Amino acid sequence: MTITSDPTPRPLAPTPQVDRYRAPRPLLARDADSMYWMARYVERAEHIARLLLVHSNLLIDVGDLAPLFPNRQWQSVLRIMHLPHLPESDSPAAPLSTRIAQHMTLDEANPNSIISCLTRARENARSVREIISNEMWESLNTLYWSVRADDAPTRFDESPDDFYRSIMNGSMLFQGLTDQTLAHDQRWLFTQLAKHFERIDVTCRILETKFGLLRSAENILETALRNIHWMAVLRACCSIEAYRRNHLADIDPIRIASFIILERNFPRSIRYGVRMAHNAALEIRASITPHTPSPAERVLGRLDANLEYAETAEIVSQGLAPYLQQIQATIAEAAFALQKSYFLH
Amino acid sequence: MFDSYAAHGLFDEMFLTTGDPRPHYAPLAARLRALGPTAFNRRRQLADVTFRNQGITFTVYKDAAGVEKIFPFDLVPRIIPATEWDHIERGLTQRITALNLFCQDVYHDQRILKEKIIPPDLIYGAKMFRREMFHVNVPRNIYIHICGSDLIRDNDGSYLVLEDNGRTPSGVSYVLENRAVMKRVFPSVFGAYRVRAIEDYPHNLLQCLKYVAPNQTDDPTIAILTPGIYNSAFFEHSFLARQMGVELVEGQDLVVENNYVYMRTTAGLRRVDVLYRRVDDDYLDPLAFRSTSLLGVAGLMNIYRLGNVALVNAVGTGVADDKAVYPFVPDMIRFYLKQEPILPNVHTYICAREDDRRYVLDHLDELVVKATNESGGYGMLMGHQSSQPEREEFADKIRSDPRNFIAQPVVQLSQHPSYIDGHFEGRRIDLRPYILFGEKVVVMPGGLTRVALRPGSLVVNSSQGGGSKDTWVLEDESDQ
Numbered sequence: 001m002t003i004t005s006d007p008t009p010r011p012l013a014p015t016p017q018v019d020r021y022r023a024p025r026p027l028l029a030r031d032a033d034s035m036y037w038m039a040r041y042v043e044r045a046e047h048i049a050r051l052l053l054v055h056s057n058l059l060i061d062v063g064d065l066a067p068l069f070p071n072r073q074w075q076s077v078l079r080i081m082h083l084p085h086l087p088e089s090d091s092p093a094a095p096l097s098t099r100i101a102q103h104m105t106l107d108e109a110n111p112n113s114i115i116s117c118l119t120r121a122r123e124n125a126r127s128v129r130e131i132i133s134n135e136m137w138e139s140l141n142t143l144y145w146s147v148r149a150d151d152a153p154t155r156f157d158e159s160p161d162d163f164y165r166s167i168m169n170g171s172m173l174f175q176g177l178t179d180q181t182l183a184h185d186q187r188w189l190f191t192q193l194a195k196h197f198e199r200i201d202v203t204c205r206i207l208e209t210k211f212g213l214l215r216s217a218e219n220i221l222e223t224a225l226r227n228i229h230w231m232a233v234l235r236a237c238c239s240i241e242a243y244r245r246n247h248l249a250d251i252d253p254i255r256i257a258s259f260i261i262l263e264r265n266f267p268r269s270i271r272y273g274v275r276m277a278h279n280a281a282l283e284i285r286a287s288i289t290p291h292t293p294s295p296a297e298r299v300l301g302r303l304d305a306n307l308e309y310a311e312t313a314e315i316v317s318q319g320l321a322p323y324l325q326q327i328q329a330t331i332a333e334a335a336f337a338l339q340k341s342y343f344l345h
Numbered sequence: 346m347f348d349s350y351a352a353h354g355l356f357d358e359m360f361l362t363t364g365d366p367r368p369h370y371a372p373l374a375a376r377l378r379a380l381g382p383t384a385f386n387r388r389r390q391l392a393d394v395t396f397r398n399q400g401i402t403f404t405v406y407k408d409a410a411g412v413e414k415i416f417p418f419d420l421v422p423r424i425i426p427a428t429e430w431d432h433i434e435r436g437l438t439q440r441i442t443a444l445n446l447f448c449q450d451v452y453h454d455q456r457i458l459k460e461k462i463i464p465p466d467l468i469y470g471a472k473m474f475r476r477e478m479f480h481v482n483v484p485r486n487i488y489i490h491i492c493g494s495d496l497i498r499d500n501d502g503s504y505l506v507l508e509d510n511g512r513t514p515s516g517v518s519y520v521l522e523n524r525a526v527m528k529r530v531f532p533s534v535f536g537a538y539r540v541r542a543i544e545d546y547p548h549n550l551l552q553c554l555k556y557v558a559p560n561q562t563d564d565p566t567i568a569i570l571t572p573g574i575y576n577s578a579f580f581e582h583s584f585l586a587r588q589m590g591v592e593l594v595e596g597q598d599l600v601v602e603n604n605y606v607y608m609r610t611t612a613g614l615r616r617v618d619v620l621y622r623r624v625d626d627d628y629l630d631p632l633a634f635r636s637t638s639l640l641g642v643a644g645l646m647n648i649y650r651l652g653n654v655a656l657v658n659a660v661g662t663g664v665a666d667d668k669a670v671y672p673f674v675p676d677m678i679r680f681y682l683k684q685e686p687i688l689p690n691v692h693t694y695i696c697a698r699e700d701d702r703r704y705v706l707d708h709l710d711e712l713v714v715k716a717t718n719e720s721g722g723y724g725m726l727m728g729h730q731s732s733q734p735e736r737e738e739f740a741d742k743i744r745s746d747p748r749n750f751i752a753q754p755v756v757q758l759s760q761h762p763s764y765i766d767g768h769f770e771g772r773r774i775d776l777r778p779y780i781l782f783g784e785k786v787v788v789m790p791g792g793l794t795r796v797a798l799r800p801g802s803l804v805v806n807s808s809q810g811g812g813s814k815d816t817w818v819l820e821d822e823s824d825q
Contacts, residue, residue, distance in 0.1 A: 022564060025590075026610035028598050126400065127574045130587035134399075141400045186611060288612045342611045 024287075027186045031131060033343040034124040038132075039178070039191035041121035042140070043198040045114045046171035051077050051206070052101055053164040054235045058228070059097060069217060073229075074100045076213050080205045081112045101160060106153060114167055115147050133181035136174060143170035186287060189280045193338065196277040200270050200331050204324040206236050207260060211253065211320055227251045234260075242266045257320055258312040270327060271307040277331075278304040281338070295337035303330045346377050346385070347762065350769050356502045356759040357771065358423060369426045369819060372537035377421070382767065389420050389764060392530045401522045402580055416519055417812030419763045420531060423774065423794040424538070427821040430790060433496065433504060436688030437778060438786045439678060441492045444511060444665045445782060446681040448488035451664060452478045462680050463673050467697065470748045471670060472718045473512070473663020475626060477633055481650050481660075484557040487782055488659040491550070493792075496688070496776045498759035505756065506688050507775065509674070511666040512658060513623050516793040516813075517546060517779050518581035521588075523793075523815045539820040541790035546779070547588035553783030554589075557655040558618045565618035568592040568608060570599070572624055572640045582623050596624070601644035606654050619655045620645075626660050668717040668751045669695050696743050696750040705752040706743065709736045712752040713803075714743070727803065729755055758803050761814070763796055773797045775805050776816065791816035 055077055059070050074097050078086065081104070089099050107113045122144040129137055146152065146166065156163045175195065182188045210233045214226065221229070230251045234240040243259050263269040278300040285294040293301070315323050352360060359370045366374040377385065396402075396415045403416040425433075450457050451468060458465045468474055493514030495507040524543055528535065551567070558565030571582035573595050586593035598608050599617065607614035622629065628638040633646035648654045664670060672693040675686040694701035694712070705712060709728050716724035726739045743750045760771035778792035794814040795805035805811040 026592070026608070026612060026615045028592060028594065029609045029611055030595070030598055032611050123574065126579075126583075129400075129583045130593050137400065138398055142398050145397060284611070 027131075029343050031128050032186065032190050033339075034128045035132075035187050035190040036194040036338075036343070038121050038124035038128065038140075038194075039175075040194035040198045041117045041124070042171050042174055043195045044112070044202070045117040045121065046168050047198070047202045048081060048104055048112070048114050048117065049164040049167035049171075050238065051080060051236055052104055053161060053168070054232050056097070056101065056160055056164075058232045069220065071096050072213060072217075076209045077104065080202065080209050082205075083110070083112055105156060105160075105163070106147070118144050118147055118167075128187075131187055133177065135177045135181045139170065139174045139177050143167070143174065146170070186284055189284045190342075192280045193277055193284075196273040196280070197331050197335055199268070200273040200277070201328055203237050203260060203268070203270055203273075204328045206233065207257060208321050208324045210236075211257065214253070230256060238268050239266065242268070254312065254316065257315065261315065261324075262307065262310055262312070271310075274300065274304050274307055274327075277334070281334070284342070294341050296334045296341060299330060299334040299337060303327065303334075346380075346382060347374070347769055350762060351771065353760070353771060355757055355771065355773075356498055356500050358498075358759050358761040358774065359421075360762075369424050373422070373424065373534065376534050376537060385420070385764070386767070388530050392418055392420060392526050395526050395529060396522075399522070400580070401519070401526075403519075403577060417796075417798060417810075418523060418526065419796055419812055419814045420527070421762055421764065421769075422527065422534070422815040422817050423761055423776075424817045424819065425791065427819050429504075430818045431821075432687065433778065434788045434790075436504075436506075436686070437492075437494055437780050437788050439682065439684060439687050440494055440506065440509070440674065441489060441780045441782050441786060443674065443677040443681050444492065444509060445487060445489050447677045448659070448662055448665050449486050450681070452488075452661060453480060457677065457680055460680070462676050463670070467669055467673075467695075467748075468664060470697070471664045471667045472749075473626065473661070473667055475661035475664075477646060478659070478661035482652065483659045484559050484652070484655045487557060488662050489665065490553055490557065490657045490659075490782050492780045492782070493777045494780065496778065497691075497756055500757050502759070504688060505691050506674075507691055507756070508668060508671055509666045510777075511662040512625065514777070514779065515578045515581055515623075516777055516795075517789070518584040519813055520779070520789070520791065520793050520816070521546060522584070523813060527815045538817060539822075540817040541820055543789055543791060546789050547585065549781055549783075549787045549789075550585070551589045551591070553781045553787075554591075554619045554621055554655075554657060556783040557657065559652050559655050560616075560618050562618065566592075566608075566616060567619040567621065568594045568617050570594055570596070570620050570622040570624050572596075572628070576623075578623065585621075591621075596638075596640045596642050599642040599645075601642055601648055604648060604651055604653055606642060606645060606648050617654060619657065621657045626663065629656075629660065663718065668693075668715055669697060669748065671751075691753050691756055694752045696747040696752065701752075702743065702747050705750075706740055709740060711754065713755055714739055714750055714752045717749050717751060725804070727755075728752075730801075755803070758797075761794075761796070763798070763812075763814075765798075765800075770800070772800075773803050773805065774814070790818035 103110055105114045108115055122140055125140050178191055214229055234243050237260050239260055247255055261270045281297040281300050285297050360366055402413040457463055489511040493510040496504050497507045498504055554567050568591055569582050569586045571593055594608050600607050606617050608617050624640050627635050629641040630645040631638045632643050649656055678684055678686045694705050696702045696705055712728045714726040758773035761774045762769040763772040774794050774796050776792055776794050779789045781787040794816045796812045797803055797805045798810055798812045
């Protein structure tokens with residue numbers, strides 16, 4: 001058998017456009033920072049809205065059955081959102097619930113009000129407008145203008161519930177659009193980190209504050225009333241139906257804490273959030289420095305492993321408040337490490 | 346719809362003196378009449394909501410009512426027939442070519458000064474003349490890559506160039522968004538016309554930026570340098586970055602190292618090859634220009650001089666759009682291109698010249714006086730609408746710094762029906778076309794038609810409360 005070479009010389013095929021090497025689009029450190037805070041402020045606004053919604057409904061249920069208790073519940077809302085106390089008011093005669101609701105919703109002087117959070121989220125979005133999708137921008141911008149509209153205070157006065165629901169829906173729409181219209185590259189990963197950090201932090205504070213409050217009120221509340229308050233805790237964490245599915249209507253504080261902290265598959269649990277955050281940190285790091293874990297990733301990885309193998313008994317023996325505070329501190333440490341690694345180039 | 350519309354003896358874009366619409370406006374007039382005021386108003390509201398939700402805003406410095414405003418948009422488009430546009434396009438191409446040759450000359454051999462076409466002191470006295478650019482070679486010898494030459498129409502309908510903007514002309518994002526909103530809100534009106542597309546502007550701009558990339562690479566890294574979100578034109582910077590798929594950077598994101606300029610990313614430093622800078626020369630580099638600037642990058646001019654980064658537009662182009670140099674542009678066209686200018690200038694008095702200055706001071710109430718290097722309608726005196734104290738104040742300014750002022754007779758500016766408070770009134774308009782100078786000259790068909798919204802006003806700038814219209818250049822029907 002003879003080997004013959006092809007006598008007809010064929011011209012070299014030109015390199016098709018698709019084969020040419022293109023370096024991946026970089027993400028500016030400042031843009032990563034903005035993506036992170038944009039997502040974090042939206043998540044925060046949603047939590048504030050949910051807290052206020054749950055509390056206004058709670059008081060409809062329990063009203064004046066234990067007169068001083070509602071005020072303490074309302075004040076706990078401030079505490080959950082890291083706010084020390086209510087500032088001097090124009091209308092000090094108004095009930096505490098109204099003043100707190102006002103302060104937390106449309107008061108621009110409060111940096112942790114819904115309007116302040118959405119304003120900051122939107123300003124961050126504006127500065128990264130060119131790297132987010134049009135849908136994300138339009139949804140957040142529309143949400144922003146809805147709380148800034150001239151009729152916003154009127155709508156809020158007429159129906160606070162509808163107002164809070166519109167914030168929550170707006171946040172979830174924004175998050176859905178983020179997931180569905182943005183490539184899941186670094187930009188998306190930073191939003192996920194931010195969202196989960198905020199969710200974990202607020203959930204820890206809800207549990208810690210409410211547990212303290214309800215434990216100390218055990219002797220002044222009857223069982224039925226207590227159960228309503230415990231259910232409100234679940235509602236504030238958006239977990240009541242998932243809890244019932246697992247534990248039926250059995251309202252037991254330890255079970256509630258365990259569910260919210262350790263439930264593996266429920267997206268609102270702390271364990272789930274930590275796992276998501278860890279995964280995001282890992283993916284970010286893998287796309288940049290494939291071999292060495294980043295500091296944020298280490299911190300989150302350890303916490304993830306702890307929660308993966310944690311048992312209710314150890315939470316009880318350590319004490320719920322210290323346990324939750326430890327988680328919050330770890331998340332803060334991870335956030336700081338993230339900032340150092342990626343935002344401060 | 347147009348029953349109460351009056352022409353006021355001005356050149357009207359839409360209507361002839363008989364009251365009939367001009368032929369190219371006839372289908373539009375018919376559609377608007379058929380639509381009626383209520384439906385029209387609904388569309389207008391829909392347009393406003395669209396602009397608001399998409400955040401197509403402009404920041405006005407003078408206005409106390411909040412920082413961000415929607416750039417007022419008038420739904421009635423301005424229509425230019427193909428033959429008119431052909432004339433404009435040739436004139437603008439000629440003009441930008443001459444201006445580029447002028448910049449190249451004035452920063453190198455200075456033939457135009459040596460042959461006494463332009464007095465040297467006018468150039469050396471130009472605030473925007475940059476000695477730092479002497480004998481600096483710029484990529485492809487292109488200085489003005491993007492130019493906005495403002496056009497107006499006089500009483501007889503002829504087009505004149507009012508001024509060139511060769512530093513950082515803005516407004517093209519509104520042109521593109523206006524067209525998108527018109528299509529969304531008024532699709533039926535398009536049906537009666539064949540309007541030339543403008544959506545390829547970002548692509549053309551990107552090609553132009555790639556063309557001047559200095560370093561040997563087929564995939565140059567291009568970035569837009571913005572002063573940040575509080576700058577009045579930030580929307581445009583963000584818009585163009587998105588449309589072209591390039592990074593949007595601020596001074597703080599950039600660092601100069603190893604004879605190159607880099608941007609800070611999550612993965613470390615990435616070299617930048619071309620910087621479309623929307624920051625004025627003065628603020629570009631604290632080591633070369635204003636030392637207090639936080640908007641620029643220390644050391645950028647060094648990298649520029651080395652030829653390791655391209656800046657678009659080049660540093661120093663302000664010498665070409667200085668209002669006292671503007672009267673010499675026809676001379677530049679004759680000198681460099683050996684051609685007669687296709688588009689004429691507006692007659693201009695240069696206060697640095699004694700005769701002109703005396704005339705200006707004697708006729709302040711008839712003239713428009715402008716500072717030579719302001720933009721946005723600031724630093725102007727509308728003589729015929731001014732008070733005696735205002736004129737005296739300006740007279741003092743002229744006497745103390747004559748080089749800094751020019752004056753022009755009031756050009757009437759054409760008027761166009763615009764929707765004001767529920768009916769149509771005539772408002773003055775101008776046109777800012779956008780010309781790209783890369784491997785070839787590309788003139789975007791149309792541009793930004795700016796509307797002076799205040800009644801009787803001749804000042805169209807957005808910072809003075811102006812608005813805009815969509816501009817339609819019609820396809821050449823003779824091709825069919």
